[in-house]
Amino acid sequence: MSRNNVRGPTSALTEFLRASGITPTTVAARRAAAEQEQQQPVAGPSGARGGEDDDVEMADGEVDAEEETATPRRRTRGGGRASAATGATYDSDDLDDAAEAVEKAATKKRKLSKAAEAKLKAKEKAKAKKKKKDEDGDYDDDDDDAEDDPYRALSTMWGGKGGASPAKPPVGSFEPCAKCGNQFTVTRYTMAAVPGPGFLCHKCAKATGNDPFKKPAAVKRKKVPVDRRTVVNFEERRFPTLASICIQLITKHIDDVESLGDIGALNVDAISKALSKNRALTPQNAQLFYSVTNTSLTFYDATNLTSPALETLIHLNPHLTSLRLDFCGHLNDTAMHTLSASLPALAHLELLGPFLVRPPAWLALFQSHPALATFRITQSPRFDRACVAALVGSAKGTLRRLRLREVGQMDDGFLRELARLERVEELDLGAPGNAEACSAGALQRLLEAVSGTLRVLDLSRHVLLTDGALRDGLAAARAVEALTLREVPLLTDGGVAAFFGAWGNPPVRVVELGRNYALGGKALEAVMRHSGERLEVLGINGWGGEGMGEEALRTVGRLGRELRKLDVGWVREVDDFVVKGWMEGEGEDGDEDAEGKSKGRANGRTAGCPRLSEVKVWGCNKITARCPKKKGVSIYGVESHTAI
Structure with a gap:
C-alpha cells in the first residue's frame, strides 16, 4: 500500500x-x-x-x-x-x-473504427514478424523498435521510416487535402502531395496534371522478327547522262527558275515527267511551260492545277493541237467550255480522271471540234450514251484513236454507236464499269465492223467475251499489231490456240493475255508459232492451264528472237534453267541444216532471245538468287526465300 x-x-x-x-x-x-x-x-x-x-x-x-x-x-x-x-x-x-492477451480482450470489448482496426492489424503483423525474426536468430530490431517508439510515431506518420516517403493512410479513412484543406475519403487512387507531407483529393490531383484514374499505358512489346522473302531485282545500272543531271537540277529548283529558254521539246517533256514523280507541278511553276507558240503540251500530273489554273493554261496556249492532262480531277464544266471555245485547232485530246465534266460540256466539245483525230478519256463516270452518239456523229470519218476506259455507263448501246466508226485504228474499251452489260454478241458485231482498219485492240476485263466472239470478230482483221485481252475468264486454252492457229493476220508485236488462268501450253505454243518472229512484248502472267510446263516455256526462247519484254509472273514452272535458255539459248540434237539456220540455230544451238531487256518473274518461287544474269537484261521479282 x-x-x-x-x-x-x-x-x-x-x-x-x-x-x-x-x-x-x-x-x-x-x-x-x-x-x-x-x-x-x-x-x-x-x-x-x-x-x-x-x-x-x-x-x-x-x-x-x-x-x-x-x-x-x-x-x-x-x-x-x-x-x-x-x-x-x-x-x-x-x-x-x-499483457498482450488482456489488451486484446479489452480492445475487442470496445467498438473500434475502421482506421483503428487497420492499425491494430498492422501492429499484430509487425509483432508476428518480430517474433519470427527472434526465432530465426535475427536480432536486428532497430526498425521494429522505431515503429513501436511512441516518440517517433508522429514523425513516421507522414514519412514512413524516417520520413523518407509518405505512407498512405488506410483506405476508408478521412484525411485533409494538403492543397485545398478539404476533408476527403482515402481510396486506392489517392495520390501523395509533391512536395509533401500530406495527400491530395481527387480534384487537386487532377489539377496537377496527373489523373489518378488513368490506366497505365500498355507496354509495347517488341515485335518478334518474322521470316520474309527477299525480292531481288537484277537491274542494269548505267551512268546518268549530262542532260539527265541538268534536268534533275532544274526540277529540284523549279520554283527559282524564271525562264527555261529554248531547251527542246524532249527536254521539256522530261522535266514534266520528273515533276510528276514528286507531284511538284503547281499553278505558279506550270507557267514555265506555257507559250503562244506551243502546239503540244503534256502534264503527267495535274493534281494541283485547279479549274482557274486550267483556264489560264488554255488562254496562254491558244494554238495547241495536242493536249494531255493526267489526273485532272479539278477539270469542271467551266474549264471544259473554255477549252471548247479557246482551242479551235485542237485535234488530239487525252484526259485521265475528268470526274466533274457533265454531258452538256462533252456535247459542246464535240460540236465545236468535229475533226477530232484522237479522243482518249479514262475514269469518266458521267460520260453516257448521248455523248458517244455525239462523238461518233461529229468525228465518224476522222477519229483514228479512241479510248473509253473505265467508263461506268458502258453497255451494248455504246458498242452499237461505236460500230459506226469508219477509220478507227486504236480502240481501247478496257475495264468497263459494268462488264456484264456488254454482251459477247455486241462485242463480236463491233469487232466485225472495225476490224478492217484496226491496229490496236484492248478489251481487258470484258468478262462475257468468248472464244467464238473473238475468232469471228477478228477473222477479217489484217492489220492488228497489238492485242490486249487481260482478265477475260471465258477464254480457254484450246479456243485461243485455235484462234491463233487459224488467224490470217500477220504476226503481231504485242500480245498481252495475262491473268487468264485457264490458258496453258497449247495457247502459248500457238502464239509463238504465229507471231514469234516479230513479237516484242509478251505477257502470260498467271497462266496455269493444262500443258503449261517446261517444254512449252522453252518455245519462247526458241522462237522469240525479237522479244524485248516478257512477263511470266506467277507461272509456277519457270525456273533458273528456263530463264537461262531464254538468255543464252539451248543445245539442239542433230546436225546443223538449212532448217536449223532458218530458225536461228548456229552449230546445233538456238540463239535464245538476244534482244531481251526486261523479264518479270514475280511469284515464280523456283527462281533463286543464282538465276543467270546477262548484261543489259533487268530481272524483276526474284524471290530467294532468304530470311531477314
Missing part, C-alpha cells in the same frame, strides 16, 4: 495486473536480476546461493523498499516471480503474453 493510503481511479487492466502481482516494481526488479545474473560467473556450490539471494533482495529493496514490504515476493527458478495472492509463477515471456 502507499504511504497515505490514498488511491485514485485505475483502469481495469491495472487492477488485473496488480491483483496478479504484476507491478512496475516487480518488473524492474526482474530485469535488474536478469542483468546481474548475466554479469555473475558460473554458480558454485549450493551453499553460495544464500549470499546471492541476499544481494538480489538488497537490490530489490533499493528499488522500492516500502512497496517490497507491502507485497512480499519469493524467487523462482529462471529469474521469475510468484504472486503472493495466487501462488502462480510468471516468467518474463509469460508476462508479455498475458
Whole structure:
C-alpha cells in the first residue's frame, strides 16, 4: 500500500495486473536480476546461493523498499516471480503474453473504427514478424523498435521510416487535402502531395496534371522478327547522262527558275515527267511551260492545277493541237467550255480522271471540234450514251484513236454507236464499269465492223467475251499489231490456240493475255508459232492451264528472237534453267541444216532471245538468287526465300 493510503481511479487492466502481482516494481526488479545474473560467473556450490539471494533482495529493496514490504515476493527458478495472492509463477515471456492477451480482450470489448482496426492489424503483423525474426536468430530490431517508439510515431506518420516517403493512410479513412484543406475519403487512387507531407483529393490531383484514374499505358512489346522473302531485282545500272543531271537540277529548283529558254521539246517533256514523280507541278511553276507558240503540251500530273489554273493554261496556249492532262480531277464544266471555245485547232485530246465534266460540256466539245483525230478519256463516270452518239456523229470519218476506259455507263448501246466508226485504228474499251452489260454478241458485231482498219485492240476485263466472239470478230482483221485481252475468264486454252492457229493476220508485236488462268501450253505454243518472229512484248502472267510446263516455256526462247519484254509472273514452272535458255539459248540434237539456220540455230544451238531487256518473274518461287544474269537484261521479282 502507499504511504497515505490514498488511491485514485485505475483502469481495469491495472487492477488485473496488480491483483496478479504484476507491478512496475516487480518488473524492474526482474530485469535488474536478469542483468546481474548475466554479469555473475558460473554458480558454485549450493551453499553460495544464500549470499546471492541476499544481494538480489538488497537490490530489490533499493528499488522500492516500502512497496517490497507491502507485497512480499519469493524467487523462482529462471529469474521469475510468484504472486503472493495466487501462488502462480510468471516468467518474463509469460508476462508479455498475458499483457498482450488482456489488451486484446479489452480492445475487442470496445467498438473500434475502421482506421483503428487497420492499425491494430498492422501492429499484430509487425509483432508476428518480430517474433519470427527472434526465432530465426535475427536480432536486428532497430526498425521494429522505431515503429513501436511512441516518440517517433508522429514523425513516421507522414514519412514512413524516417520520413523518407509518405505512407498512405488506410483506405476508408478521412484525411485533409494538403492543397485545398478539404476533408476527403482515402481510396486506392489517392495520390501523395509533391512536395509533401500530406495527400491530395481527387480534384487537386487532377489539377496537377496527373489523373489518378488513368490506366497505365500498355507496354509495347517488341515485335518478334518474322521470316520474309527477299525480292531481288537484277537491274542494269548505267551512268546518268549530262542532260539527265541538268534536268534533275532544274526540277529540284523549279520554283527559282524564271525562264527555261529554248531547251527542246524532249527536254521539256522530261522535266514534266520528273515533276510528276514528286507531284511538284503547281499553278505558279506550270507557267514555265506555257507559250503562244506551243502546239503540244503534256502534264503527267495535274493534281494541283485547279479549274482557274486550267483556264489560264488554255488562254496562254491558244494554238495547241495536242493536249494531255493526267489526273485532272479539278477539270469542271467551266474549264471544259473554255477549252471548247479557246482551242479551235485542237485535234488530239487525252484526259485521265475528268470526274466533274457533265454531258452538256462533252456535247459542246464535240460540236465545236468535229475533226477530232484522237479522243482518249479514262475514269469518266458521267460520260453516257448521248455523248458517244455525239462523238461518233461529229468525228465518224476522222477519229483514228479512241479510248473509253473505265467508263461506268458502258453497255451494248455504246458498242452499237461505236460500230459506226469508219477509220478507227486504236480502240481501247478496257475495264468497263459494268462488264456484264456488254454482251459477247455486241462485242463480236463491233469487232466485225472495225476490224478492217484496226491496229490496236484492248478489251481487258470484258468478262462475257468468248472464244467464238473473238475468232469471228477478228477473222477479217489484217492489220492488228497489238492485242490486249487481260482478265477475260471465258477464254480457254484450246479456243485461243485455235484462234491463233487459224488467224490470217500477220504476226503481231504485242500480245498481252495475262491473268487468264485457264490458258496453258497449247495457247502459248500457238502464239509463238504465229507471231514469234516479230513479237516484242509478251505477257502470260498467271497462266496455269493444262500443258503449261517446261517444254512449252522453252518455245519462247526458241522462237522469240525479237522479244524485248516478257512477263511470266506467277507461272509456277519457270525456273533458273528456263530463264537461262531464254538468255543464252539451248543445245539442239542433230546436225546443223538449212532448217536449223532458218530458225536461228548456229552449230546445233538456238540463239535464245538476244534482244531481251526486261523479264518479270514475280511469284515464280523456283527462281533463286543464282538465276543467270546477262548484261543489259533487268530481272524483276526474284524471290530467294532468304530470311531477314
